[in-house]
Amino acid sequence: MDKGAHYHKCDFQVHSPRDPRWHGPKPVTDEERKSFAEGFISSCRAKGLAAVAITDHHDLAFFPHIKKAAREEVDDKGRPVPAEMRIVVFPGIELTLGVPCQAILLLDANFPENQLSSVQALLAINPAPPEDPTHANIERLERFNRIGDLCNILDSADYLKGRYILLPNVNEGGRDTVLRAGFAGTYKDMPCVGGYVDGPVAQHGRGNEAIVQGKNREYGFKPLGVIQTSDNRRADFQDLGTHVSWIKWVEPTAEAIRQACLARTTRILNTPPELPSVVIRSVEVSNSKFMGPIALELNPQLNCFIGGRGTGKSTVLEYLRWALCDQPPAGAPAGEMPDVQAKRVSLIDNTLIPLEAVVTVTFLLNNVPHVIRRYSKARQVMLKVGSGEFEPCQEDDVRRLLPIQAYSQKQLSAVSVREEELYRFVATPLEKELDRLRSESNEVKSLLRTVYERAALKRGAQRQLAQSKLELDSVTQQVRKLRGELSGLSPEDQTIIVSHEAHLSEEAVTESLVDQLGGLDTTLCNALSELELLQEVSIPEGIPNAAALEALRALVEQVRREAVSGVAALRARLLEDPALHPAFEQGLASWRELFAAHSQAYEEAKGRAAAQESKLKEISIAEARSKTLGKAVQEKERALQAYGEPEAEYAVLRGRLRASRDTQSALLEGKCAELTTLSVGAIRARLRRGVGLESARERLDGLIAGTRIRKNKTQELCDFVCAAAEPVSAWEQVLEELEKLLLGRGEEGFRYEALAAFSRAGFSTSDLERIAERLTPEAFLDVSLTDVEDVPVFEYRQREGDYIQFAQASAGQQATALLRVLLKQDGPPLLIDQPEEDLDNQVVLDIVEELWTAKSRRQLIFASHNANIVVNGDADLVVVCDYRMAGDQSGGLIKAVGAIDVKEIREDITTVMEGGQKAFQLRLQKYGF
DSSP states (O other), X not given: OOSSOEEEEEEEEEOOTTSTTOBSOOOOSHHHHHHHHHHHHHHHHHTTOSEEEEEEETBOTTHHHHHHHHHTOBOTTSOBOOGGGSOXXXXXXXXXXXXXXXXXXXXXXXXXXXXXXXXXXXXXOOOOOTTSSSOOOOOOBTTOSSHHHHHHHHHTSTTTTTSEEEEEBOOSSSSSOSOSTTXXXXXXXXXXXXXXXXXXXGGOOXXXXXXXXXXXXXXXXXXXXXXXXXXXXXXXXXXXXXXOEEEEXXXXXXHHHHHHHHTHHHHEESSOOOOOSEEEEEEEESOOTTTOOEEEEOOXXXXXXXXXXXXXXXXXXXXHHHHTTOSOOOOSOGGGSOXXXXXXXXXXXXXXXXXXXXXXXXXXXXXXXXXXXEETTTTEEEEEETTSOOEEOOHHHHHHHOOOEEEOTTTGGGGGGSHHHHHHHHHGGGHHHHHHHHHHHHHHHHHHHHHHHHHHHHHHHHHHHHHHHHHHHHHHHHHHHHHHTOOSOOHHHHHHHHHHHHHHHHHHHHHHHHHHHHHHHHHHHHHHHHHHHOOOOOOOTTOTTHHHHHHHHHHHHHHHHHHHHHHHHHHHHHHHOTTTHHHHHHHHHHHHHHHHHHHHHHHHHHHTTGGGHHHHHHHHHHHHHXXXXXXXXXXXXXXXXXXXXXXHHHHHHHHHHHHHHHHHHHHHHHHHHHHHHHTTTSEEEEEEEEEEOHHHHHHHHHHHTTTTOOTHHHHHHHHHHHHSSSHHHHHHHHHHHHHHHHHHTTOTTOOGGGOHHHHHTTOOHHHHHHHHHHOOHHHHHHHHTSOOEEEEEEEEEEETTEEEEGGGSOHXXXXXXXXXXXXXXXXSOEEEXXXXXXXXXXXXXXXXXXXXXXXXXXXXXXXXXXXHHHHTTTOSEEEEEEEEETTEEEEEEEEEEEOTTSHHHHHHHHHHSBTHHHHHHHIIIIIOO
């Protein structure tokens, strides 16, 4: 676990068997009390408690037994529980004061046991002997009729000062609470920052809730951190942990609890904490020329890297971004790269590659560990998911899994300068969903190419079929004409010759039937093979409804077996049934006899017309040609059927592609609307659908290359689309006209001037003719499947109803507005290097409280020189960077890691950060901590 602050599930009012109202046995001997304490700690573990306070009335006798049990706890295998995993036990006393009210006095968890009796003596408490089953009767401490007097007494003892916290009872009603009529002055004057309730804090009425939230003038606008307690007095521990609070600290001390009460909105929760579900857990660098090896565990909430300039704060962040493949590497030379990317490339080249360094980052996705390992010299990325093995992966795979939002120095204020940065700002929180939609779109595009190619082949086959039919019709008319011109024939011979065309049609039908019978066998054989290849669905072991799923699987398998059996039987009948094949062969033989008889009569009739030998020869040649063409037409018709309906499939796929694009656009529009809301109107964001035509224009430029058409015409065409009320529909019109140009060229009646979009952009008829000559189905697909991008448009509100282009706002205005939005968004980890670069101090103070709530939604990793971000932002983990050698900026190192609760970290903040001391003073003045 990292060395920062974490939430701990706490029950701070737990009584022991010495309590007079205890329900259950009262252990007396050391062995009995040891057994009780072990059972108590076991119950705490079972209820998920991380810390408890033993708070008998005016008594501390049982605390040592429970503390020892926690220290000696073992796991299920009999191994000692590691120190960092032990249940924390605070010593405490429930006091009945002369105010009158009750209060809980908590001491440091490591408070010396040999000084506990001194605390009782200081308070003039006379405890019963520790061996007694029950502690002494409760006598009100009448001398303490002011809570301030009690604190003065406690502070007078050096061994106690700074090692205790006093929590008065703030129940909704009763004689033990300070929240009752006439106690406004007592509440206002007491030097307490927290209080406790017996049970849930939700029992407070509106009036008392306003008091403890610091919203009541009569009570001095004094807020308290309110802690829920269970007040357990049962040997079966039934009440233990029923009402708890989650309190954040680094070390279990009274001071940590005090700090939590002062920072109550971020450090005390009375419902389970909601922490980011996607967090970077650790980063390791095997070696580097600048910082040496790095091994660092990060906190799931607010992490701040601090240190002098050139100590390595930014370097660690850039190593982290590089390992997570943030921002795809540019293919342009270094001089043409964005500054951020160029600097990172230089950093990796100069500090990691010479040492063949490896950067390893572990991150959690919904508590599943993922490990990225990136090799600087080999340029290889490896990924391990859960308990699996490391496998090679692509940079895009990493970006899909963890699409962090990261901004280098000054990069946040440069968002408006680059269109792709604006898009990234809007799209990053949606990256996984957008990536899924893009993947679906790419699959549809692949299918579209295949279907369009089949449609082109079908159009070619249709043209060939039409040509063959035309030629067949011509030859048929010629034969018919030639037969009619035969003279000197008897009426019988004339009838035979005229009917010969119909008999030839019969022959074609017969051949088709024979082919179809053979095709049925092939179809059934293929169907049988596919049915036999279907694998049974396996039911995993250990699933809860295996029996029900097994019954469903059995039904499906039964249907499959019946289908196999049925198809096999049908094929066997087709091949072997004596009633089927003989009947077909008999019918075929009967027809062949009839056709042979007619053919003989036809030949005899032609023979009797021997005087017209030349005409008969022409008829024979034409008949042979007609027969050949007839077979060709049948084959082409069968081939045409095999193409199916690609035009309809293409239309459906086009619809799916449009729907996917519409869904992407709707998601982005929703994010723009959310951004406007989150900025409280400081930013007005909207989405211009389909106006990002740069890639499409490049495709069009490629299409007209070498045609002597001016390139500015494609730009004018794109400008026409962008200026349209519905750019997406206007682009669809361009594609429709381009396809008409592909399909309609050379067709009779085709009018180039009917292509309205191209005409408006200045394309002449000769231009379109030249494009048509070069246009192929592949070229059309290249253009039509190129994505047109949606472009977000940001505006900045100067005053009510007065907006300017976001790029025209100052860098500070831009950065402030964007940072506030980022802090209000859910999403992946947010990395920002020196966010204060474009913010003045007042703005920094304004966003401090936003940091408190932001870190429950997403992990924050900042590098900063501004102490207010770290101190008043209540950083959960502080990483202190320093020079390897004092004053030598050629090398840095990680000097210390901790949280602002830790004295050494506070000293480093004061020493190395700009305004460190003032930030702590402001923290005390404004927030009281």
